[in-house]
Amino acid sequence: MSKPSIPQGTRDFSPAVMAKRKFIFNTIESVYQLFGFMPLETPAMENLSTLTGKYGNEGDQLLFKILNNGDYLKDLNLNELDSKSLTPKIADRGLRYDLTVPLARYVVMNRNDISFPFKRYQMQPVWRADRPQKGRYREFWQCDADVLGTDSLLCEADFIRIYNTVFNQLGLKDFEIRINHRKLLEAICESCGVGNQFKTITIIIDKADKIGHDGVKKELLEIGLSDDNSNKLLSLLERLPLNPETLQNLESKLGHLENGIKAINDLKQVILLAGNASINVKLDCSLARGLDYYTGCIFEVIPTSVKMGSISGGGRYDDLTGVFGMNGISGIGISFGIDRIFDVMEELNLFPTSSNLFTDILFCPMDENAILYCMDTAHTLREHGFKVEIYPSASKLKKQLDYANDKKILWVAIAGENEIASNQISLKNMQTGEQLNCNLNDIESAIKSQ
RNA sequence: GUGGUCAUAGCUCAGUUGGUUAGAGCAUCAGUUUGUGGUUCUGAGGGUCGUGGGUUCGAUUCCCAUUGAUCACCCCA
Known part of the structure; x- marks a missing residue:
């Protein structure tokens, strides 16, 4: 008999590790509850039709498919099929890829029983058939909280307060909340005369942290921007504290554009509502994230004393449920990446020595x-x-x-x-x-x- | 999906310019005159050297394939 093993990119969590993971989970959960969020759980598997087409072409390839039961080759002519067209005929279900699409599906299915605004949190594993590497697994946990059915900027402010509360309770002092606004990005592109290449531009500037301003400029020139416009664009990407002065400065540059003034007014309101909690929020115009469905404010949280990618992200979206035929539901959500938070806390030695999970x-x-x-x-x-x-x-x-x-x-x-x-x-x-x-x-x- | 590195005991690693029974530390278990640990001492178990093939009188060592781990790219948490 060969040695037992577990699938690529999955992990066992020993009791000692679980004690620490529970500490993180319990902290996040209790804070979500403090802000009035209610728990939701959905099945590990969804119908494949629910999942496909929601994450782009690359996303579809990263879905784990579940082979149908029974004689799934019956009635198939294998000579006429390649692997791509075969998949939908032999697999009707797949493992969930994130918690957002199942949420949308749930809301549409239960629209008559849900009263809005709907505030739910969900902390469950998701699966991606990605190639594993550092801080990246095929099975990992997401801790989402979303508010659906309101466009109040109070939600943005609440999430900033949630970030502060969670990381303070975890003992993680060195973090930075980065915020951006989708419409600010659009205004920036407009002002540089590249509004029609919005998506390409944002993919490039989102890489600013990794490839630096020189790298960004090189790529901008490659897609045909003028030297002038790329310099102008780069000058707007500086990361600045989110405060009235920063916004006023920005208003002088982008205030003549409809998108610009809308975004700036939103951000002003968020500062007002978040109060002291907005102190460590930085405005980062290079922040783009998963653009496809974000429409308003975009968040990301970075640990500042450890070299590590984002440990949380989120943003506002319109029409989350539109793909399932229910229009007009907008909302905002965030997600904590607890596997990365775990690594950061381990590196900084932040876990409390005594755990309340052990025997007294x-x-x-x-x-x-x-x-x-x-x-x-x-x-x-x-x-x-x-x-x-x-x-x-x-x-x-x-x-x-x-x-x-x-x-x-x-x-x-x-x-x-x-x-x-x-x-x-x-x-x-x-x-x-x-x-x-x-x-x-x-x-x-x-x-x-x- | 692309490329690099790696694979010897439960863990961390030695080792052999290809040659008899493959080693250490830690961990585990058992004893140390039977009720006191984390820091005594003694001993034991545990490896077909990731898997499959090839070269060779002989392979853990050299070659090929495969699987897995790891790092980077793409993308993402």
């Missing part, structure tokens, strides 16, 4: 009688909120203490002949090594007094 007290029975002796007391402590376990056999004490160390259990309660005779327990602190005898009923107070 381990009972160590020295003989069979002691097991029975511990059972009721252990359960009373559980009812009082302690995480308690009893070592399941009367093994040698060394082995039991090793087990406690391995699981980072702080307290052990040793019970043997002597303790039973005196109706007591030997309570030992595994960190200090101190040990004391106390009555069974006094364990809780003894622990709390330390």
